[in-house]
Amino acid sequence: MIRQDESYTKNKFKGLTSEGKEIIFPSGGSNSSAPVVIKAKIFGREVNQVHMDSESLCEVIYEHCFMKLKPSIRASKVDSKVPLIRFSGEKSWSTRKIPLEITIGDAPLTRKETLNFVIIKFDSPYNMLLGRTTMQKMVIVVSTIHGAIKFHTTEGIGTAFSTYESDKVKEGMTKVIETPPTSEKGVYNCTTAEEKVVINNKYLKQTVTIAKKLPEHFKGRLRDLLSANADVFAWTHADMTGIPRTITVKGKPFNTKHKLNEYSHVKPIK
Known part of the structure; x- marks a missing residue:
């Protein structure tokens, strides 16, 4: 529930026939x-x-x-x-x-x-x-x-x-966002242009995003490719091998740390 923290007055109920016709839902x-x-x-x-x-x-x-x-x-x-x-x-x-x-x-x-x-x-x-x-x-x-x-x-x-639909499972792939209708070119809208799929059943919340506008046969091949190579992704912190702080370039050590070259008299602003 969300409400605004300000005073409001309750409006008197006028019924559902104020505009000439009663609103009725079918039984069942x-x-x-x-x-x-x-x-x-x-x-x-x-x-x-x-x-x-x-x-x-x-x-x-x-x-x-x-x-x-x-x-x-x-x-x-x-x-x-x-x-x-x-x-x-x-x-x-x-x-x-x-x-x-x-x-x-x-x-x-x-x-x-x-x-x-x-x-x-x-x-x-x-x-x-x-x-x-x-x-x-x-x-x-x-x-x-x-x-x-x-x-x-x-x-x-x-x-x-209502357009609400629960998640669907198809051929071992969990589809967590349904496909919206295609939008007109150049039109700003809030429909999702991406599709998220699960490629590792051990980590259902970690999804991979692919474009919805890809041809269906191409999307199927892409899903199969991602599933077959799920082991190349880092699913947990333990899968991350780390980044070396120095590497050797032409026989000389090179520092890989990132550094901001900033003026000493300028204070950072968030």
């Missing part, structure tokens, strides 16, 4: 407890891995996604002095905040709003997080049972299904 559904992760657009640019989090009171864009936006969009960020409160009560500070135009759904059933996002530097599997402010402003109802969201549009009730 699954027993899945998987998060609802959808696709959205920032100023028309597609972004995947958007987490719908009803426990959060603010909208978040993670820095790794923010840095992939157009420079003209990034330039509109401003300083943020409001801390964020985690579930444990621990406070952390966002780096910046920025207004972004968000669109959900597919034409003609789309909903567009400009929302204020906080920019957070954190290693998250998601690109963005949409909280209760988004759900209220865009009239979104989230159902984890159905793995979908529904929302009001001028053309009727729109639906967006």
Whole structure:
């Protein structure tokens, strides 16, 4: 749960029929407890891995996604002095905040709003997080049972299904990031252009990154080559043989240590 450390007022519930048509989910559904992760657009640019989090009171864009936006969009960020409160009560500070135009759904059933996002530097599997402010402003109802969201549009009730998928195992290779749709040339987006695979089953968290746009037959040969030569990688500190501090060049010792030639009167600045 993420919330901003500032006072807020509770809005009176107005029901789900305020825009003329009631939002209804079909009976049944699954027993899945998987998060609802959808696709959205920032100023028309597609972004995947958007987490719908009803426990959060603010909208978040993670820095790794923010840095992939157009420079003209990034330039509109401003300083943020409001801390964020985690579930444990621990406070952390966002780096910046920025207004972004968000669109959900597919034409003609789309909903567009400009929302204020906080920019957070954190290693998250998601690109963005949409909280209760988004759900209220865009009239979104989230159902984890159905793995979908529904929302009001001028053309009727729109639906967006969750794109969340668990890790898959294929031919002994663990694929930990699913392939997103290919993006248009020259378009800035937050979709992943890389694929991470496990080549050593003893070290599942240590993956090798390959490009998604490689032909499938080439990627298959590359995976086989990496798996067959997994022993050349240093999987633990014990596999690192060390770097000699001196080597012999033309019969003379050469110091391999790295040194910065800096002025003595200049102090280092971090």
